[in-house]
Amino acid sequence: MMRRPQHIVTLLLTLLVLVLVGLNSAFYFVRLDLTEQRVYSISAVSRALVREIPDNARITFYLSDRLRTQAVETEQIVDLLYEYAAHSRGTIDVEVVDPAAAGVTAEIEQLGVMPQQIQLIEQDQQSLATVYTGIVIEYLDRTHTLPVVIDPRVFEYELTIALRNLVRDHTPQIGILLGRADEALEREYQLSASRLSRRFTLRQLAAAEPIPPDIDALFVIGGRDLTAADTAMIHDYLSRGGSALFAVDGVKVDLQTPNLAAAPAPRRPVDELLEEYGVRVRREIVLDEYHRSIPVARAGGAGTFQSIEPYPAWVSVVNYNSDHPVSARFTGLDLYWPSPLDLDPALDFEILLQSSSRAWLMQEPLITSPLQPAALQRDAAETRGRYVLAAAGGQQNQDRGRIVVVGDSDFLSNLLQYTNSGHNVDFAENLAAWLALDDELLSLRTRAARDVRLNRIEDPAARSRVAGFAQLVNVYLVPLAVAFYGLMRYLRRRSRAHAKPRTERSTTA
Known part of the structure; x- marks a missing residue:
């Protein structure tokens, strides 16, 4: 009879503890x-x-x-x-x-x-x-x-x-300097600008305009029409501790021609500026076995129709620097007619992105028509190898801010709608955060992002091993483990069933 009050007291104390834990959970949060x-x-x-x-x-x-x-x-x-x-x-x-x-x-x-x-x-x-x-x-x-x-x-x-x-009542500001005078941010870069403007304040800068000191990072996209006065302003901004992305390629592709005619870009002031910092943009195009497809208009009996053709000149990047904050948890990047970069080993540039080892170069004369797949392979045998597509520098240089160079001026253009390459803007956001010295923002951006698809493993042998191991586990080991567990349960029950009559006979005796 005395146990009942004890049970009631125990129950009340338990309820009290649960109530106190619930009240404290508003101030102290723990999660496993x-x-x-x-x-x-x-x-x-x-x-x-x-x-x-x-x-x-x-x-x-x-x-x-x-x-x-x-x-x-x-x-x-x-x-x-x-x-x-x-x-x-x-x-x-x-x-x-x-x-x-x-x-x-x-x-x-x-x-x-x-x-x-x-x-x-x-x-x-x-x-x-x-x-x-x-x-x-x-x-x-x-x-x-x-x-x-x-x-x-x-x-x-x-x-x-x-x-x-x-x-903090402050949104980081990104200055956009377009290197082609006939382009506008809200037209040729509408898709990426609308995404970037959700996180940053975008300001398109006029040519030869001094770069305002409140710009947290500068994006220089293209370089065809930039003058020496423009690059002098950029140099002055960098020497004051500013940081910049240079999206510059060494080949110009005419999107208005049916065969996408291409020619080497002439030497420009922006090339001289980049070479001063230790980066040379080559007048070639990188093609890769890891690539995207391109829509092509073909002539037919009743008119024209559109087909989707593999296009090695639209490179899908699979080789990245996992130790750099910008590309630590890389989700993907597609480049359009990218140019390889040569880096001065005496300076502090670090490779961010490379082509796969199955890439090759298109040298002069440049052929970029997707209707000539054999011509695209012309220089493959002689130039097969890995090429630098993007690099970052300035971490140890006290005379300027951070610099990133990407050998493609189109990766943020509206071309990304043809390849469904929203991850290009994700990469640009990572660049903007790192260039603006906002490492907290970058740590959040790259925290959960990771590309774990098997087809992103570049080495065919490694990809085959991983796929084979996954097949072994899922097709064979898991079913065998379930069958083994069932067999052990069956044998255990059978053993108990045989042991029970022997126990009853001994008790009777």
Whole structure:
């Protein structure tokens, strides 16, 4: 009879402990995350940021209930939001709101939350629904909106950068200097500019204009029309500690001609500037067995039709420097008619990207027509090898800032829509963060990004070994392990069944 009060006291104490743990979880957050790079937890950079926020911030996740029940990844985003709040020690307030139920769809659209049309299957019925999955961040008198939030892999990067820019009231500025006078950022580079402008303030600079001191990094794209006065301004900016990307190639390809006529670029002031820094852009084109395809118009009996042809001059980069912050967790890059780079070994340039060992060069006379596949292979036997496609320098040079050179002026142009190369902009964001000396931003960008596809393993023998091992494990070892476990269970039960009658006979005796 005395045990019952003890059980009641034990139960009450257990409930009290659970309540206290729940109350303290708002201030002390612990999670066991055993994944590589701890991708299901916010990083040390994010934790440090939210703990230093001096005033209260409010994060409202406008998430439609209909989408929440269909997309499980939204629950991971909600979970991460509450982790932000827990680590903030009370300065961040998080709320998840269904806009339709709250009747605020018009208001949040004015704030920039974008409605999305998705197909839903509910009760065996397929329907088209308008849903919302956007975030509004309020801090003091400032507001920032993430129009669409759906991918947990990039969510921490987007939210932490938005919070940091709001708290510091500063967004990094990237100056864009186009080396071809007939181009415009909003026309020839519309796709990449729209993506980059979500993270940075983009400013297109006029030729021969002094580069403002508040520019955090400079992108020099192309060099055909840059004069000596332009490169003098660039040199002055770099000597003041500025950093720059040079996307410059040694061959000009005429996109208006049917056969994509190509010719070596004449020597330009930008070449002299780069050679002063230790980089020479060669007047050749790198072609590679790792490449993309190109749409080609062909003549037919009833007119013209379009076909998709393999095109080695559009190189898919698979060989990267895993030790450099820019390319540490490389997700891919496609280059269009890239030129190889020669680096001065006496200077501090480091290779970022290379072609595969199965690449070759197109030398003069240059043939780039996708309708002449045999001609594209003309110089393959004599020039087969690995070539430098991008390099970075300036880390140890006190006389200038950081420099990156990519042997292609088109990798951020609208050509990327033909190869579905959104990862080109991801690479550009990494470059911008590193050039702007924003290593915190870069650590977030590269935290979860990694290309683990087997077809990205360059060495055919290594790729074959990995594929064979995967087949061995999945096709043979796993089924054999299950069968072995079942056999052991069967033998164990059989042994027990035989032992039981012997025990009963001994007891009877």
